[in-house]
Amino acid sequence: ESTIPEGTTSGEGTTSSEAVEQEVIYASTTDAVGLSPILTNDSVSSSVMSQIYENLFERNPETMELEPKLAESYENTDELTWVIKLKEGIEFQDGTPFNAEAVKYTFEKLIDPATAAPRASLLEPIDTVTAIDETTVEIKTKYPYGPLLAALSHSNAAIISPTADEAQDLMQEPVGTGPFKFASWNQGDQIVLEKNEDYWDGAPDLDRVTYKVVPEISTAISMLQTGEVNFIDALPSEQLSRVESLENVEVTKKEGTPVYYLTFNHSEERNQNPDFRKAVASAIDRDAFVEKLNGLGVRSDSILGPQVFGYEESADNGGTAYDPEAAKQLVEENGFGDEPIKLLAANRDNFILMAEIVQAQLTEAGFNVEIETMEWATFLDTARAGEYDLTFLSWSNVTSDGSEMFYPNFHSDNIGASNRAQYSNPEFDKLVEASRTTVDQQERKSYLAEANQLMLDEDAAIVMYHGVVTAATDQSIQGLQLDPNGQWFLQNVTRE
């Protein structure tokens, strides 16, 4: 009720183009759950929060290197100790100074079981956080923890204002150090952010940012066309050609970190047969599938994608290649087609598409595959409990760190929770642990690459594609920063 979007008033004479309003209206398919980095774990919330809050570190979208943000620098005094120097003179939007106490407060709150933070595990390795002085924080981990900086760059590890957190509900009224500050939120409808005039890195050009909830992507595209919104992202491949055909719209595509893969239920006996897995892997024509994505997918066998720390080019073709004849032969020899195979697919993203194509290809090879679709919450339960034969999973790697991918998804520690593939391989576990507990990044990278290849050799998971992040913006929008993990920043955006 508060703000009238530009598009709806365009009829009434505000079309004069001299002074373009410095406003971006972004359409998202769902509303943010909340605006506290600690209590949320969804992408919309984090895309709002990433304009309001900032992290100690961030990954440079071009070089994919981790760089300090709120931090000035860091050093490892030993394998377990991280001493982080903070930037000086930064204030939260409510005037609270940003300092070591704030960092300590934030991290401790996130870890505290009483908070029940959904991503508490992110900082699980942290043992203590100490504010050495105003601008120095010392973090001690329980064991050597390599991906710590990546974890600190995760949007859920953004720094909150302790005074604000104590005074109000950050879920509703967030306060951070970022370039935009919270203005209003009409639940389910829109969130409005305003320019933070006092932003430490120079106030942004945009006066206002509106997040509008438009659940139907095709409606959002229509709105983009009429100017009711001027920025959308995560375009589905079916709609890509339509968006690209719009005259006033520019489409940005960028290889991203999400990965979509077919996995076996490794706790099942049949799936433990390497021939079975090989048969499946060689029956699936991933190239044909990626072609269906209209350029919104990157073909690579590697489980850690090109944008993820730990990727090595050699892994692109490191898996079993498509070979229908070989697959047929294997199926026939081993009678793999006798028993029906339950292919579980969640009803969202591209899972059904994958399921239908893979089912057809597996059938072609002689398997007997039945698809079972499910809505998301049920799927999470079912997959976690391992009640399937084959299923599709995905991982959108926010920190772009390979450990972040391998540990929750394939480490035997997490069977019964996030390791839905029920994958348990001691050798693999060791490599992953090493990648986590090593602080040296180069070393870590080689562990990860090794683990990656190990999985490919075993056909433990068959990568369907790696995601491409997209954004469609009105021509007038310049300077959008799009990260491979799908996040974006409006700090440098202007409208012309």
Add this chain to the structure above:
Amino acid sequence: MAETLLEVKNLVTSFRTAEGSLQAVRNVSFHVDKGETLCIVGESGCGKSITSLSVMRLLPSNGTIENGEIQLSGESLQRLSNEQMRQLRGNKMSMIFQEPMTALNPVLTIGYQLREPLFLHHKLSKAEANNQSIELLRQVGLPNAEKRLNQYPHELSGGMRQRVMIAMALACHPSLLIADEPTTALDVTIQAQILDLIKDLKDKLNMGVLMITHDMGVVAEVADRVMVMYAGKKIEEGPVREIFENPQHPYTIGLLNSVPNVDDPEFELEPIPGNMPGLNEKITGCRFHPRCKFAMDKCKTDVPPEFNAGKGHYASCWLVDKEVEPVDDNQRKTILKV
């Protein structure tokens, strides 16, 4: 001679049914003059109501007028457009229907249904129409008229509903009133009151009345002329006195003999034997002959035309033809009564 108000010539009305086409009214002609009451009597199911509905052009959807001409004040009703016909109905000509329960709209108040013709044809305001409705209900002897206006048909007794129907039909002082058994559900005191009311209006407005009734007492009281129908045909017509005192058609005679006599406790009813034939029954000759005690061979083969029995009295019976030289009235009556 008085001015003719309604003239019906050779009316044939038939129904489409599952059994094929049924002729309910067969070639009936009659007329009603201004200020005159014509009563139609006849066996139930003989086509009286259908005749009157044909005049109103309100036949059931499966009925059609196949032939004939209906004129009101010299104007052919069949040629009128629906809209012209509508303006006549309820205004120049109105009708009281036989079954008052189903003829009143169950979901509208009595008041609304009564006011409606007044709004329509006299363009009265609501208050005026209300007053007039109350007056009308008074005239038809309905007690507590004001209260009744807000009641619904199902809250009234049969007789009350009938009186509402009558009031509605009389509301606009029509020049032709068709009344289909208007007083069957009324007790005699009210019946008398209503008949007087109709008579008053008739005299005052020179209204013509076409009344259908089974009550010979009523016929005797109100009719100027009587028309007797049998199995879809008119079989006799004449001034009321003629019909009662000098009936010509054996059916008419039989009818009069079946009237119960209030004044004579020992009176025995004498129904006409047999039943009216079905509409689609093929009967050659006179349609009454299977039940007629006097049926002759001729009756079985030839349809009797209408014979003039004098004094504006017509009958369709071969007996009349035979007696063109009139026999002694009493003598014939006794012959017939045997």
Add this chain to the structure above:
Amino acid sequence: MTTAETIESKPKKREKYYITTIRRLFKNKLAIVGLIIVILQILIAIFAPFITIHDPIRQNLASSQMPVFSEGHWLGTDNYGRDVWSRIVYGARISLVVGSVAVVLGLVGGIILGMLAGYYRKMDAIIMRFVDLLFSFPGILLAMLIIAILGTSLVNVAIAISIWSIPTCARIVRGSVLSIKEKEYIMAMRSMGASDLRIMVRHILPNASAPIIVFATMRMATAILSTAALSYLGLGAQPPTPEWGAMISQGQDFMWSSPHLTIVPGIAIMLTVFAFNVLGDGLRDALDPNMDLQQ
């Protein structure tokens, strides 16, 4: 007795009630059109293999999203290159069966509840509140419950959809019953000692048939469309099994690039519903003795 020899006219051979109704039904040209469509659809469903060239689930990614009247695929192909005509034809099997079973089940439940509620004042409150409860209970949740308790099968789809139609049907029936039961002929039947059951079934139901027929024939459309929502939950036909409702909802994604993927199954549903509706209209007319069919 005075009734003398009645003129015996030979009564025509008496027809069974339903035969007359059917005869009356056939007088209605539109109803015949409806009947022909329904029969055609049934035949199509039965003889599906004989009237299609392509396997309805066989993919051909190379020739996906072909428009209608393409060579070899007169209704085009879908996103997976599957022949739309084949899918429509095979889809009829599930859609028609599930649709009609669900409607019939829902009708039975709705009519029973509605009748009882309308007829017995005492039961009205309980039944109608129960119906309100069914109505306000979210369908998705109900379907989830059915999956959890009964599992996923086509029969359960029909059950779920029929439960959705019960409240609406019950309300419609009750409304009519409330007004019909006050009619005088019902009183007459009571005076004759007719049992309540008889009054309800033989006297009230036929007089309430018109809105029920309308409801049932319209419900067919929503029932078929609902199967999509249920297969979304994993209840009922799973991909790649062809089924009209699911075809429509999958086509939604390609509404802009390949509109035929929604239009074609949409027309199939509409034809079905059209057929049932005109048939229902005809039936209504045939059952209404007041109707003059020759008009």
Add this chain to the structure above:
Amino acid sequence: MTTIKEKLFLKSDILLELDGVKKYFPIKAGILKRVKGNVKAVESVSLKLYKGESLGVVGESGCGKSTLGRTILGLEELTDGKIFFNKQEIQDLKRKEKKKFVKEMQMIFQDPYASLNPRQRIGHALDEVFKMHTNMPLQERRDAVEDLLKEVGLKPEHYDRYPHEFSGGQRQRIGIARAIALNPQFIICDEAVSALDVSVQAQILKLLKTLQEKYNLSYLFISHDLGVVRYFCDRVLVMYLGNVVEMSDVSSIFKNPLHPYTQALLSAIPRPTVNAKKDRVRLVGDMPNPANPPSGCPFHTRCPIAQEICKVDKPAFIEHEKDHFAACHFAG
């Protein structure tokens, strides 16, 4: 045929007895439809009906005759009073037992069209009666229905017709056929022959009489046609505004009406002769409102001989002559 005298002798055989039967209808008014009083349709009626007797009920329209009939059959809930049929109180019967009684008590409704199911062929309507109460096989039932149709002067081919395809009188005959189908002991005839032409009426009256003689039937015969009442009934009951004001055997009512209302009624009968002189007792004024009946004698507002006492005292219903009851202070 038994004479009236003989019948009155057989008084011991009471078929139906009403004791202070009352039926009020609540009046609702206003947007919220609150009860604003009662229409006193039947105000305390007591009577005895003997086996084989026809009791005529006459009275002004709206005085509660039909309501009385419906109340006896239990179609309207009794407001007060008791009804005994064959010495058994019938209100609190169990359903099973009730069904037996129902078979014995039938009603011919005043409005024949409204009382027929518009979607039921009349053959089926009649057939249904047999179906409900007998175990006759189909063919037998069909024959019975056809016989019934013939008996009331309709044709077997009418079997397949719907009610709207009949004339008013024909519908009434269907109602009659339905009521006599099961040979009940008692029939309430609510204007049962009013829509019939006199010749059919005569036929039907004869039929009813024949049935009465054959099965010792009793009738409660509601009618406005006093000629028919005189012909058909043994005793007559005159109602006014929900009250019984006079009751006697038919000849003494017609010869010697005691109540002024009865007198007015009789004087208003139209005679089927063209020359009859018409000196009616004209009733002035409206029938009072049954929701708000006048004090004292209900008739005093319109009574030509009313005195002061009539306005305050409700006259008792007493026997003025042998078997001739009337409720009037100045009866005679």
Add this chain to the structure above:
Amino acid sequence: MIALIIRRALQLLFLLFGISFLVFSSMYIAPGDPAAVIGGPTATESDITAIRDNLGLNDPFLTQYARYVGNAVQGDFGYSYQTTQPVANAIMIRFPNTLKLAIASMIVAIIIGVITGLISALKQNSWLDISATTFALAGISIPNFWLGALLILVFAVNLQWLPVGGMSNPFYTIDGIKELILPAITLGTGSAAMIARMTRSSMLEVIRADYVRTARAKGVKEKNVIWIHTLKNAMIPIITVIGLNFGFLLGGTIITEKVFAINGVGRLMIDAIAARDFPMVQGSVLLVATLFVVVNLIVDIVYTYIDPRIKYE
């Protein structure tokens, strides 16, 4: 009548009680764990346990239910698992939109439905009837998302007369009305179809009644014969359908709300179910149930005005 209203109010309490139990138990039985949804795919065992503890989901079923009812009786409908905000707030933000939409589309539906229904009935079996029937059937067979998209394409994108979506202006402003038009049409067509068909059949039932003939005999204009004498008698099933549809619309209609980006109860409920956000589901179902009972009460009262013979004692 007052008694009827009071009685219904009491029944409503029981109904709400029953429905909350039903919702509660079905959410309990149905697969899917709210904590897993909140935790997302990344959640570890300990994350989920912590969340479950925090939400009180580890308590026995009856304890949870009793707690819910206990709070609800005091007017506290709990906090969303997802957003941690009060359920009542979340619903009240959305409800006005849903109400607006429901009323607007009901108006559209009634106008279109009754008029086409009347035309079909009066011109029975003519080409007009057939086209009206076809129109109605198209209305019910066309999926809302499709119709909505089509309307957007034509009226919002190409002609630019109306906005594509959203609902943020008060309904009495021009913008507010503009926002309502397309969704109301999209949503109204289904109901219009049902109303049209019901009107047609119901009119045919009464159009040949004797009292209609009486009206004609009085010279009542054909228009009034139809609208007053016939339609009122045919109204019971039509009103039933209108009431049902209105109740249904008040429950929110997910598709239309989605297509037109309307922040309504339907979307809220479906999202809550998907996220297993029990308190939110409960709250919205209870709201829908209450509305439905109210609408039906109104319908029942309207019955007695339409048909004076109907009584409820």
